[in-house]
Amino acid sequence: MPHILITGASSGIGAALARRYARPGNRLTLNARDPGRLDAVAAECRARGAESTTVPLDLRDREAVRAWIRALDADCPIDLVIANAGVNGGHPTGAVESEDVAFETLDINLVGCLNVVLPCVTAMAARGQGQIGLISSLAAYAPLADAPSYSGTKAALVAHGQALRAKLAPTGVRVNVVMPGYVKTPMGGQLKGWRPLEMSPDQAAERIARGLARNQEIVTFPSVLFHLARAGLVAPEFLRTAAMRAFRFQLRPRR
Template identity: 40%
Template sequence: WVVAECEARGARATAVALDVSDAAALASALAEFEAERPVDLVVANAGTSFGTAPDGTPETGTAAARQVEVNLLGAIHLVGPLLPGMLARGRGAIGVIASVAAFRGLPDCAGYAASKAGLLAWAEGLRAALGPRGIRVSVICPGFFDSAMGDRFLGPKPLRMTLERAAARTNRALLRGEARVVFPAPLGWLLRLLALLPPRLGDRAMRLMRFRVRAE
């Protein structure tokens, strides 16, 4: 439906279904895109989540590793093959969808928070390195918003936003080339402040926000 929506607005669109953790397959598909028309904007948005099950079963190491493969390594696999072309042209834009979960480890989603923390650090390092070379990197850190993934979380979802509002804020950030966008801002500031507390106090506060995650 995304292709149909784009074409209805007058754009040319092509869809390819790939696992972003498959670096070779992704690089091959990206080479075809680059050969047809140079890529001037790439958005790393693929993501998956697991966590503590509704019955209290903790997240497994395999589940945590899978989130790192998709959420962090998937973004690296996507952006990496496009960088040579952007650098050669001296222009381009990269959007990386991280999360407010990157600011503080979450008791029930440690793997997800770890993957997004790594993604945030990688993207901000990339932004610092590539900015002087004409390439903009926008790091987007959303909180809860209406989505299939969000609906799987059972528990408090403070300051949850509509999908339309979250998409509009992300689109505006990409068009403007904003360096970092956090929304909703109060939730982002809260998690950053909790990260500054002594660990024992921060952990106690985070336990008040516990939630469970339904299987996909």
């Protein structure tokens, strides 16, 4: 029975991935901080035939997460972990984000992700198999001026994931970095502005699952936005600045 762990599974891409993998013969372990929404997703997964359990644990608690991962893997080895949990950060009025928001974003998006992933790396490398999917964003290549901490954490996940992939390849552990464009999710809805080629969470989940099955180093979509964002890395500064001003995003006030 394949055992799949998905963090940030209570809504958006995480919930869509849970539904995508929910079928008879699969065991899903779903994590998020909102137990009510998480239980609703788990119930839907059970209705589709999957064995589904929930763990409403704050991933910033390193010792608690390490103990949980070790116990979970000892009970049933984890075959695939998708580290999806994250927040936008930024500031709802477009002002410079506060220190508290910046560090919270760093702790959730990067540290929280690694709190889950690194114990999985240890277990998977020891038995010579397993797969890790890190959910980054095209903001890693095209940083959002109104969400610098979010952009920075997503860039860090790309670098960490690619290095980890090369390091773990000889052990039989596969590592993939996922870089979506605009996806219509509650978190994404906090950003106002032009959202080209936006897709639904279910469409995103299908592309992610397909890319993971193919063991692609970078699972990205839509391809046109990926290539534009990547080109921006080597574009002259004045062109990058002009583009960011033309397509400036602001966070919607949180409700």
